[in-house]
Amino acid sequence: MLPPEPNLEVRSRLPERANAGPPLLFVHGGYCDAWCWEPYFLPWFAARGYPAYALSLRGHGASGGRESLFVAGIDDYAVDVARVAGKLPSRPVLIGHSMGAAVVERLIAAGPVRAAALFAPVPPGGLGPVAGRLLAWQPEYLVNMQRLDAPHLAGDALAALRPMYFSDDVAPEILAEAVTHLTIESPRVILDLALPSPRLRPRPPIKPFVLGVGGDRIATPGDVAATASYYDTKATIVPG
Numbered sequence: 493m494l495p496p497e498p499n500l501e502v503r504s505r506l507p508e509r510a511n512a513g514p515p516l517l518f519v520h521g522g523y524c525d526a527w528c529w530e531p532y533f534l535p536w537f538a539a540r541g542y543p544a545y546a547l548s549l550r551g552h553g554a555s556g557g558r559e560s561l562f563v564a565g566i567d568d569y570a571v572d573v574a575r576v577a578g579k580l581p582s583r584p585v586l587i588g589h590s591m592g593a594a595v596v597e598r599l600i601a602a603g604p605v606r607a608a609a610l611f612a613p614v615p616p617g618g619l620g621p622v623a624g625r626l627l628a629w630q631p632e633y634l635v636n637m638q639r640l641d642a643p644h645l646a647g648d649a650l651a652a653l654r655p656m657y658f659s660d661d662v663a664p665e666i667l668a669e670a671v672t673h674l675t676i677e678s679p680r681v682i683l684d685l686a687l688p689s690p691r692l693r694p695r696p697p698i699k700p701f702v703l704g705v706g707g708d709r710i711a712t713p714g715d716v717a718a719t720a721s722y723y724d725t726k727a728t729i730v731p732g
Contacts (some may be wrong), residue, residue, distance in 0.1 A: 493565070493567055493568055493571070494550075494557075494560055494563065494564055494565075494568045496571055496572075496575060497550040497555065497556050497557040497568075497571075497572060497575075498556065499555060499556035499557075500547050500548065500549075500550065500555045500556070500572055500575065500576055501525070501526055501547065501548040501552075501553045501554035501555045502526070502545055502546070502547050502548075502576055503526045503527070503529070503530055503534065503545070503546045503547075504534070504543070504544060504545045504546070505530075505534040505535050505537070505538035505543075505544045506538055506543050506544075507538050507539070507540075507541045507542065507543060509541060512541045512542060512543055513540075513541045513542040513543075514542070514543075514582060514583070514584065514585055514606060514607075515542070515543040515544075515545060515580045515581060515582060515583075515584040515585070516537055516542050516543070516544045516545065516584055516585050516587055517545050517546070517547070517573065517576065517577055517580065517584040517585070517586055517587065518533060518534070518544070518545065518546040518547075518587045518588075518589075518592075519546075519547065519549070519569075519573055519586065519587065519588040519589070519592030519593075519595050519596055520546065520548070520549070520552070520589060520591075520592050521588075521589045521590030521591045521592050521593075521612075522590060522591040522677040522681065522682075522685075523674055523675060523676070523677050524552070524670075524673050524674060524675065525548040525549075525552040525553030525554075525555075525673050525675065526546040526547055526548040526552075526553050527548075527553065527669070527670075527673045528546075528589075528670070528673065529544075529546040530546070531666050531669075533546075534546060543580075543581070545576070545580065545584070547572065547573065547576045549569045549572050549573075549592075549595075550564055550568065550569070550572050551564060551675075551678065552675055553673065553675075555572075561676070561677075561678050562678055562679055562680070563678070563680055564678045564680060564681060565678070565680045565681060565684050566591075566594055566595060566598060566681055566684040566685070567598060569591075569595045569598075569681070570595050570598040570599055570602070573586065573595055573596070573599060574599060583605070583606040584606065585606055585607045585608065585609065586599060586600075586605055586606075586607075586608045586609070587608070587609040587611065588608075588609070588610060588611065588613075589611040589612060590611070590612050590613070590614065590710075590711065591614065591677075591681065591685060592611075593610040593611060593612065593613035593614065593719075594613065594614045594684075594685060594689065596608050596609075596610060596700075597610065597613070597689065600696050600698055600700065601690070601696060603696055603697075603698070604697075604698070605698060607698065607700070607701075608698060608700040608701070609700055609701040609702075609703065610700050610701070610702045610703070610719060611703045611704075612703070612704055612705065612708055612710070612711035612716065613702065613711065613715075613716065613719045614685050614689065614711075614719075615689075615711070615715035615716075615718045615719055616688060616689050616718050616719060616722055617688050617689075617718070618685060618686050618687045618688045618689060619682075619685045619686045620686045620687070622710065622711075622715065623686070655709075658670070659732065695722065695723060695724060696723070698723075699723050699724065699725040700723055700725070701728070702716060702719055702720040702723070702725060702726075702727045702728065703716070703727070703728050703729075703730070704716030704717075704727055704728070704729045704730075705729065705730055705731075705732040706729050706730065706731050706732055707731075707732050708732070713727070713729045716729065717729075
């Protein structure tokens, strides 16, 4: 593992009233940073009494560690989340999306955590079968993922990737800002995610909230249900 990264970007929205709910710590997915939680999630939860925080993992956003990003692994990202969680006023609820959900699962396995939510998690079989499915169905997606670097992002690559990641309802200004937060991802992390996830026996006592979207072309409802099954719970699948 790499040394701890001391400079981690944290964005937050805090509730106005006292006696708020437990803090929430959001962990972004691959190729982006903490900003992805800012337009909707952080203000929505803060308005309902939850101190809401989001970190940029090492090498992402304004966090340090870009020089070692190519050799960072999922366990290094888990250290980042644990460090930020340890500095919050109380133990947070951990909420991860996609790659971030895999990071949260590492912390669940290390346990104990207060509570957790996994949004569109990487399935237990890893991304290998997912990549195979996408290669057969939409091979240009995998080609364009290799071009996902904001400073050099070509318009045709963005146009090809948009249906996979953004709803048609996303406001143009939010989409434009999102593009500026796209970044390359650690090849080592991609390899970590490609392999079957390490699963502990017995299962961790926590049953995370597992969420998927009906129209998701990457984390399909079946993939999401497989993760929920491991934790002996049922996935919530919302329309979309």
